[in-house]
Amino acid sequence: MNAMAPVPLPEPWQGETYHGRPTLKPAEFDWKVATYIAVQGVAGAAQLLAGISRTEDPEDRDGLASRARALAFAGSIIAPAILIGHLKTPKRWYNMLRIVRPQSPMSWGSWVLTAFGAASFAAWGAERMGWRRAADLAQIPASLAGAGAASYTATLLSTTSNPLWAAARAPLAAQFAASSMAGGAAAMALLQRSAGKVESARRLERLSAAALGAETAASMMLSDAQRRAGVSAPLKKGPPALLHKAGAQALGIAAPLVLRALGRPALASAAILIGSALLRQAVLRAGDESAKRPLDSLGFAREVRR
């Protein structure tokens, strides 16, 4: 079949494109997808926190596990509903549950969501019925599926041909996971504060601050990897870059630290939650920009192995 040695390309690439036209199509995942990723992240992280709280406080005297289970269960219903809303043919959403395709993060992600919903319902429902052992048993799969639900969305973006998303698969996943944990801890801190559990709220606020630190570190690795791959422009200037800087970084990371120092912890938690959603929206919009830049996509398909 392959009688001849492959002929090398005529000459090195000097930045030629086809009339400057895009070579890829943007995914055009809309604000619903960004909201979905954020809500799923908060719900998944809350379920992790419920698990941790059960080992630490078996009597649930702070009510943290109980509230976290309720929040996770609510999220596990709302998030898929938002996701189905983004489908262009929503009445066929159930076709996602028609097959299992291990190569597709969208496919196994749907199964993770399904498992997360079922286990979250079980943990929440069993606790409501007063079956504490059963609730704790359901907590294990619920926490594991929660971890998956809070982090697989970055994998979904990176496992594409989009230059911006594909260039930095590990840091993007770390960034999304840290943002999910920051959001989950912030949401629980808000609930604990409103229930008068101030000490628990403070610890959750500290955890969310640590998660913001991890998110910042991941963001730095992310922009470094994107710069090295020559795909960082959409996050440098233009509307997605502005959204990223003002929304995700200023409002989502810097403002909460200032607000906390000023003694406004509830406002700080709210800012973290909004910033977490804006981060996802900025990454989606920047990805669409990236797909439209032929120099980025053609350069990426030349430089990057795998």
Place this chain on the structure above:
Amino acid sequence: MDGGLINRGAQEAERTAGARIEPGRSYGFFTDTTLCIGCKACEVACKEWNGLPADGDMRLSGHSYDNTGALGAETWRHVGFVERLDDRPGEMKPFQSNWIMFSDVCKHCDPAPCLEACPTGALFRTEFDTVVVQQDICNGCAYCVPACPFGVVEVSKADGKAHKCTLCHDRMKGGMEPACAKACPTDSIQFGALEDLIPRAHQRVEHLHEMGQDRAYLYGAPGTPGATHGIKKLNAFFLLTERPEVHGLPSEPVRPAPRAQPSLLAGLGTLAGLAAAALVFGLGSRR
């Protein structure tokens, strides 16, 4: 028994393309840019056979004779036009003028990134080793769109489902070669079984080299540029004389699926680290 073929006897494709169509074999296109005259018969034949609407607003793009622009939900063949204005006519290579035409199409990749991404199984590999969207399954999640390394598949605004070239699956079922290949007046688009097309394409490259067109090479046949990084072959492959980028093709397309594992591990690892911190420092009140 007959794999669903309508016609078990003589097939039209045997007369028009010299290819017999049988389920279980791999079929594709060999598109030779050195033969293309830019007549767009393939574009029109595709639209006609597949009942696809016109491209729209009738404006001129300014991109040579290309007013189609790109492949998309309603455009499954697209003829690109490149004019080499900087070269002098005397420096033209034989068998390719400075006006280079290229009929682009879905590559029917093997493995196909769009198919691997599709969560519903709407995208599937057919009995002819081609990649087709089942319209009654697709739910318009659009995940195949960013998955494709060539920007081919698109979700239509009209019906909310993904569309792309089917390699005329319906015609093949009836023993007919795809509409574009049949319409092509210069045989720039050749349809056939890959076991016939690939050696024929290599011979064509050799022949062109002998005649002085030493830039000719295959893109997408096994072991050539275009079949890289986990993509074994493009069932619709090309003969080019310019770098792939000149036609908007990536020089080394990458299969995205292997990125999932390192990404997932990084995400779960980050969560595990933060969960460990929460365990150590505690989440509840101290008493």
